[in-house]
Amino acid sequence: MQSDTKYDVIIVGGGPAGGLLGYYLACRNLKILIIEKKHLPRYKACGGGLTRRAFKAIPFDISDVVEDYTYTAKMLLMDRPLFSKTLDRPIIAMVMRDRFDQFLIEKAVSMGAVFQENTSFRTISGKTGDLTVTTSKGKFKTQIIAGADGVNSRVSKILGLRVKCNFMTAIEGEVYPENPADIERFKGSVHYDFGVIPKGYGWVFPKKTHLSIGVGTFSPKLKNWKQSLNSYLALKNLSSYKKLKPLKGHLIPFRPKRNNIVSCSKGLLVGDASGFADPLTGEGLYYAIQGAKIASEAIIKGFESEFEHINRYTKSIKKQFQKDLICAGRMAHMIYTFPNLGRRILNVHADDLALKQLAVICGELTYSKLFRELLLQMMSPSKIIPVIFKSLS
Numbered sequence: 001m002q003s004d005t006k007y008d009v010i011i012v013g014g015g016p017a018g019g020l021l022g023y024y025l026a027c028r029n030l031k032i033l034i035i036e037k038k039h040l041p042r043y044k045a046c047g048g049g050l051t052r053r054a055f056k057a058i059p060f061d062i063s064d065v066v067e068d069y070t071y072t073a074k075m076l077l078m079d080r081p082l083f084s085k086t087l088d089r090p091i092i093a094m095v096m097r098d099r100f101d102q103f104l105i106e107k108a109v110s111m112g113a114v115f116q117e118n119t120s121f122r123t124i125s126g127k128t129g130d131l132t133v134t135t136s137k138g139k140f141k142t143q144i145i146a147g148a149d150g151v152n153s154r155v156s157k158i159l160g161l162r163v164k165c166n167f168m169t170a171i172e173g174e175v176y177p178e179n180p181a182d183i184e185r186f187k188g189s190v191h192y193d194f195g196v197i198p199k200g201y202g203w204v205f206p207k208k209t210h211l212s213i214g215v216g217t218f219s220p221k222l223k224n225w226k227q228s229l230n231s232y233l234a235l236k237n238l239s240s241y242k243k244l245k246p247l248k249g250h251l252i253p254f255r256p257k258r259n260n261i262v263s264c265s266k267g268l269l270v271g272d273a274s275g276f277a278d279p280l281t282g283e284g285l286y287y288a289i290q291g292a293k294i295a296s297e298a299i300i301k302g303f304e305s306e307f308e309h310i311n312r313y314t315k316s317i318k319k320q321f322q323k324d325l326i327c328a329g330r331m332a333h334m335i336y337t338f339p340n341l342g343r344r345i346l347n348v349h350a351d352d353l354a355l356k357q358l359a360v361i362c363g364e365l366t367y368s369k370l371f372r373e374l375l376l377q378m379m380s381p382s383k384i385i386p387v388i389f390k391s392l393s
């Protein structure tokens with residue numbers, strides 16, 4: 001099948017990055033086609049925790065697809081409470097990705113974007129401004145292409161871009177407790193559990209009628225996922241729900257290299273495809289959502305400047321994210337690479353760390369500032385002595 005329509009932008013991937021980019025561009029009257037290899041709605045292994053900074057960055061109301069708002073964040077070390085804080089405003093909006101992603105696509109379509117599912121991107125030919133995109137459902141003409149096709153982006157490879165980063169591996173399951181009390185005891189709060197998996201953490205994210213539970217690690221060596229998740233379920237007194245459905249492990253990119261290139265005159269990458277996610281928590285949705293906005297601005301300017309601005313997108317997205325993520329990466333390194341030091345830091349500084357981390361995910365503090373403040377605090381004798389003392393005891 002060959003379509004006669006020539007699109008301004010073809011977006012590959014119907015996840016949050018693709019859906020929102022489509023929305024922003026369609027709002028500017030560009031002719032947009034979003035292609036998605038799967039049929040929506042589809043299950044996506046994801047905690048579905050939209051932090052405050054993430055849901056605030058979405059330019060329309062999403063309450064129709066929010067399962068629950070979370071006001072309390074808890075940090076625990078092997079189920080021993082280290083920190084708990086309740087805010088007067090939601091910290092996280094809980095969504096299920098099947099409904100959320102479809103909702104974003106519907107918003108893009110309502111603004112005029114065309115959505116074509118069950119269509120896999122294969123390759124691109126032609127020159128900037130006059131590209132032919134080959135898919136499993138035929139060829140399409142476009143001026144430029146955007147890769148929002150996730151962590152193993154094919155668009156990135158075909159465009160010859162450079163996205164090198166590290167990967168966190170995470171596994172997640174949906175638990176539907178028969179006993180309502182098992183949902184009630186988690187309602188309204190998120191649990192971040194350290195010590196349950198090497199170089200990582202476990203989480204319980206409560207949804208309307210069930211719990212999303214997962215573990216993630218920054219260690220490339222760990223393989224026995226199911227065992228880690230089962231031990232975590234036991235720790236949270238949920239071991240009777242071991243039969244999780246569905247159960248999938250996935251990669252989350254983090255710590256993108258400084259010399260990465262995520263755009264050229266033919267197109268650009270956004271969301272996981274561009275390699276940006278939080279190296280402390282694995283939060284990727286904020287970077288997909290905010291990245292879509294930055295990408296849309298680069299594309300709109302690109303159409304006014306013979307595509308020159310699309311090239312410059314690499315610089316603008318790094319300016320927005322990279323410095324902050326380098327600081328977050330340094331903290332993650334301290335906490336996860338040296339587990340004993342990490343535990344000591346958590347034991348002594350949990351309050352400081354968690355309060356500031358909360359401010360970051362609420363969009364009220366940057367990692368760069370947090371890192372500077374923490375270094376200054378932790379180097380003060382009154383703070384460093386307890387860490388040394390704990391390590392000797």
Ligand SMILES: Cc1cc2nc3c(=O)[nH]c(=O)nc-3n(C[C@H](O)[C@H](O)[C@H](O)COP(=O)(O)OP(=O)(O)OC[C@H]3O[C@@H](n4cnc5c(N)ncnc54)[C@H](O)[C@@H]3O)c2cc1C
Nearest residue numbers: 013015016017037046047048049121150250271272284285
């Ligand atoms: C277990 C787990 C839990 C997580 N929990 C959270 C969380 O609670 N909060 C948070 O902020 N982040 C979380 N993340 C990270 C988050 O899921 C990602 O950062 C987010 O999905 C990135 O969105 P995206 O649109 O870039 O990519 P994706 O959501 O991966 O979407 C990419 C889309 O492209 C499609 N696609 C791929 N290849 C092609 C192709 N060749 N042709 C056509 N379509 C294609 C895919 O089918 C998919 O629909 C989690 C990740 C994992 C693995």
